[in-house]
Amino acid sequence: MNYHNITVDDMLNGDGLRTVLWVSGCMHHCRGCQNPQTWDAKSGIPFDEAAKEELENLPKAEIVLSGVKLKCRPLDELDDIKFSNITANGKYNSFVVFDTETTGLSAAKDKILEIGAIRFENGIPVAAFETLVNPGKPIPEEASSINHITDDMVANAPAIWQVLPAFDAFVGKSAVVAHNLKFDLKFIHRSGSKLIDSNRKYYCTYEQSKRLLKGPTYRNGEMTDKDYDVYDHKLGTLCEYYHIFQPDQHRAVADAFATGKLFLKLVEEKQ
Numbered sequence: 001m002n003y004h005n006i007t008v009d010d011m012l013n014g015d016g017l018r019t020v021l022w023v024s025g026c027m028h029h030c031r032g033c034q035n036p037q038t039w040d041a042k043s044g045i046p047f048d049e050a051a052k053e054e055l056e057n058l059p060k061a062e063i064v065l066s067g068v069k070l071k072c073r074p075l076d077e078l079d080d081i082k083f084s085n086i087t088a089n090g091k092y093n094s095f096v097v098f099d100t101e102t103t104g105l106s107a108a109k110d111k112i113l114e115i116g117a118i119r120f121e122n123g124i125p126v127a128a129f130e131t132l133v134n135p136g137k138p139i140p141e142e143a144s145s146i147n148h149i150t151d152d153m154v155a156n157a158p159a160i161w162q163v164l165p166a167f168d169a170f171v172g173k174s175a176v177v178a179h180n181l182k183f184d185l186k187f188i189h190r191s192g193s194k195l196i197d198s199n200r201k202y203y204c205t206y207e208q209s210k211r212l213l214k215g216p217t218y219r220n221g222e223m224t225d226k227d228y229d230v231y232d233h234k235l236g237t238l239c240e241y242y243h244i245f246q247p248d249q250h251r252a253v254a255d256a257f258a259t260g261k262l263f264l265k266l267v268e269e270k271q
Helices: 049-056 075-080 141-147 160-171 181-191 205-212 235-241 252-270
Strands: 002-010 018-023 063-065 068-070 094-102 112-121 124-132 175-178 202-204 217-219 222-225
Touching (some): 094 141, 094 252, 112 160, 112 181, 175 252, 181 205, 205 252
Parallel strands (some): 094 175, 175 202
Antiparallel strands (some): 002 018
């Protein structure tokens, strides 16, 4: 069997998003066909082991296609992940902070637009990982208004399946830190990342800050207790509280850097 191409996150050839294997030898010969080069069964290139491996490595829903089984990563696998707490005697010499920018809030429906990560060693940022990601569909205006990432910016960016192996390698076996960590974990896990590891430590600065810094209490929508440390536990609010410089909010690597600094402040607070 020959084929011409494999396209990922295709939106033009059926409902929803799909991976399309463009097989040679179409016998319909439709008038106005946009791909007449696929009519000849001898055109294209052989469907070999490399092509089969490419399909097998795509992080898509489970499908059987010409004997190839594609495996998904269900979100409920994250239910068993336990976040670690900052302790007075803990050692936090080495960790990786990461952040994602996305097209929306649903890991099941939306896509990653950008991944940024910073490696910290002994409290100092020593390495960075940063890449835009082509989501395979137009970016909603609401998302662009927040993260300022446009369709033109991601037009030539790699697809998520091309990015994740390098991201996973950058993180390695390090402890992982993020603000609202479960949100980011859902997106990268759903996309095919291998970051989930029962032996890894996970720290969520959002959850940690709620334990260490008191927020206001409300009743029927009205504030009842004005004796609080911060009025909410968003990253920007916490950076203001700890005087952490945050130059480029809602861009992945900048937010990862700020989150790393925040994590170190929370460690100081606890110890």
